Amino acid sequence: xxxxxxxxxxxxxxxxxxxxxxxxxxxxxxxxxxxxxxxxxxxxxxxxxxxxxxxxxxxxxxxxxxxxxxxxxxxxxxxxxxxxxxxxxxxxxxxxxxxxxxxxxxxxxxxxxxxxxxxxxxxxxxxxxxxxxxxxxxxxxxxxxxxxxxxxxxxxxxxxxxxxxxxxxxxxxxxxxxxxxxxxxxxxxxxx
Numbered sequence: 001x002x003x004x005x006x007x008x009x010x011x012x013x014x015x016x017x018x019x020x021x022x023x024x025x026x027x028x029x030x031x032x033x034x035x036x037x038x039x040x041x042x043x044x045x046x047x048x049x050x051x052x053x054x055x056x057x058x059x060x061x062x063x064x065x066x067x068x069x070x071x072x073x074x075x076x077x078x079x080x081x082x083x084x085x086x087x088x089x090x091x092x093x094x095x096x097x098x099x100x101x102x103x104x105x106x107x108x109x110x111x112x113x114x115x116x117x118x119x120x121x122x123x124x125x126x127x128x129x130x131x132x133x134x135x136x137x138x139x140x141x142x143x144x145x146x147x148x149x150x151x152x153x154x155x156x157x158x159x160x161x162x163x164x165x166x167x168x169x170x171x172x173x174x175x176x177x178x179x180x181x182x183x184x185x186x187x188x189x190x191x192x
Contacts, residue, residue, distance in 0.1 A: 030185070031185035041174060041179075043175075054075075057071065072108050074104050077102060078092050102128070106126075106127045109122050121136050124136075140152060154180055155177055155180070156180060157177065
């Protein structure tokens with residue numbers, strides 16, 4: 001029993017030493033209450049804005065070494081809302097997000113490079129409804145106190161991800177182009 005206690009104490013000490021040696025940027029966290037992911041499409045030529053209410057991010061970003069940084073997102077596709085009860089009831093169905101089969105959309109960074117002060121291009125793989133596409137997302141970072149806010153927007157083609165199949169594949173009703181906009185508040189990011 002004493003050997004086990006000594007081993008556990010040694011393990012706890014080693015873990016504490018490793019955590020103390022880890023850079024501050026390795027302990028970043030998303031602040032959901034100050035974050036949002038929106039999507040804008042056109043229905044019969046009229047812009048319609050929706051949002052995802054549930055998402056999470058895993059961020060290990062070092063402003064001094066963006067190339068060594070990693071970013072991953074998971075979005076609960078069942079949390080998509082257009083703010084209209086009838087439309088919201090349709091979004092989880094097979095022709096749209098098919099939530100029972102594909103409950104999450106994901107993004108995993110593959111490369112991050114600085115493009116100017118507080119500006120970065122984040123390349124990665126976006127997976128929605130079983131389809132994966134390479135995307136490059138321009139991101140702007142700003143800091144206020146201990147909060148770093150990442151903002152940006154990028155376009156996708158909804159039909160490339162099979163969002164809106166069958167009769168909804170007609171782009172005269174719902175446009176193929178969708179703009180994704182985000183504002184993500186993070187704690188633990190080093191000084192820009």
